[in-house]
Amino acid sequence: MTPEAADFLDKSKEFLERAPALLAQGFTDDAGRAAYLAGFHAAQALIFEKLGRSPKTHSGVQSTFARTTKDEPSLDREMRAFLGRAYNLKAVADYETGRGAKVTVTQATEAISAARRFVAAIVRLLGIE
Numbered sequence: 001m002t003p004e005a006a007d008f009l010d011k012s013k014e015f016l017e018r019a020p021a022l023l024a025q026g027f028t029d030d031a032g033r034a035a036y037l038a039g040f041h042a043a044q045a046l047i048f049e050k051l052g053r054s055p056k057t058h059s060g061v062q063s064t065f066a067r068t069t070k071d072e073p074s075l076d077r078e079m080r081a082f083l084g085r086a087y088n089l090k091a092v093a094d095y096e097t098g099r100g101a102k103v104t105v106t107q108a109t110e111a112i113s114a115a116r117r118f119v120a121a122i123v124r125l126l127g128i129e
Helices: 003-024 028-051 058-069 077-095 105-126
Strands: none
Touching: 003 028, 003 105, 028 058, 028 077, 028 105, 058 077, 077 105
């Protein structure tokens, strides 16, 4: 694995470790955001490993990941949808205001579980365990 891909994966694992701790402290917005960022950086690792570069924007990573993995049979529909769904939690946490502009405990918990599966799938695709 390239050093750059390894760095992206390390960052992914940091966010994956941080998310449950944030949730346990009641920081549901931050836990949801961390779950998304774990997946975002894992996707960057895979993209970099396959293409030798990775987009910096959220939309760029999401679209490049979709194109790069479109023929990958080990990624099911849920895995392919993770980045877009989880980005919605980041958007709520970062940009939305008013009543209801909060990531719920259930949403954060589900996002963390999905992020774990997503990162594990990326690790398998990268051929490391």
